[in-house]
Amino acid sequence: MTAANPLRILIADDHSVFRHGLRDILARHFLGAEFGEADTAQGALEQVWKQPWSVVVLDVSMPGRSGVEVLKEIKSAQPRLPVLMLSMHPEDQYAVRVLQAGAAGYVTKLGAPQELVQAIEKVLSGGKFISPATAEKLVNRMHSGAGLAPHEKLSNREFQILRLLASGKPVKAIAADLSVSVQTVSTHRTRTLKKLGLRTTSELIRYAMDHRLE
Numbered sequence: 001m002t003a004a005n006p007l008r009i010l011i012a013d014d015h016s017v018f019r020h021g022l023r024d025i026l027a028r029h030f031l032g033a034e035f036g037e038a039d040t041a042q043g044a045l046e047q048v049w050k051q052p053w054s055v056v057v058l059d060v061s062m063p064g065r066s067g068v069e070v071l072k073e074i075k076s077a078q079p080r081l082p083v084l085m086l087s088m089h090p091e092d093q094y095a096v097r098v099l100q101a102g103a104a105g106y107v108t109k110l111g112a113p114q115e116l117v118q119a120i121e122k123v124l125s126g127g128k129f130i131s132p133a134t135a136e137k138l139v140n141r142m143h144s145g146a147g148l149a150p151h152e153k154l155s156n157r158e159f160q161i162l163r164l165l166a167s168g169k170p171v172k173a174i175a176a177d178l179s180v181s182v183q184t185v186s187t188h189r190t191r192t193l194k195k196l197g198l199r200t201t202s203e204l205i206r207y208a209m210d211h212r213l214e
Contacts, residue, residue, distance in 0.1 A: 012044035105129030166208030
């Protein structure tokens with residue numbers, strides 16, 4: 001990036017300490033870079049609509065709407081804008097989903113301080129930042145769903161609600177967090193149970209524990 005066109009990085013995460021920590025790390029490496037911050041999904045979208053960015057670093061779990069939904073909206077409006085997804089969850093839970101939705105890469109928060117600089121350099125050069133394990137999963141998904149675990153066939157919203165239910169959140173709280181109706185959450189819960197071959201929320205929680213999804 002030149003002085004006339006500086007690197008501009010938008011960091012969207014609802015935890016201010018983590019967000020500021022990432023900004024400090026990136027500022028030390030990318031000298032002269034300009035930064036923006038957002039702590040909600042809507043805030044991130046508004047920043048993208050109003051200003052040009054070189055790259056967006058977006059948390060998968062944002063208040064109000066899932067990071068995957070925000071990612072899809074960003075890519076719909078600006079398909080060439082690289083978006084790196086951040087998550088506290090292991091790669092095997094979300095990486096394939098976000099890459100299929102258009103993300104330029106996936107970085108776990110545990111590895112973020114070491115990997116984020118490398119990831120940004122990679123996506124700014126036009127590449128994608130993925131681990132070998134994630135690359136293998138992407139190849140497997142090309143074969144008509146063969147060999148996939150049942151939860152990998154859930155929609156993004158169903159998977160999100162599965163994880164929230166597994167964490168012990170009641171339906172009303174989930175509805176409030178996602179800004180949807182209780183009926184909508186209940187409908188997704190019913191569909192999820194059917195797709196997983198389960199009957200109760202207790203069985204769903206056990207399934208999530210067995211597959212490290214909680």
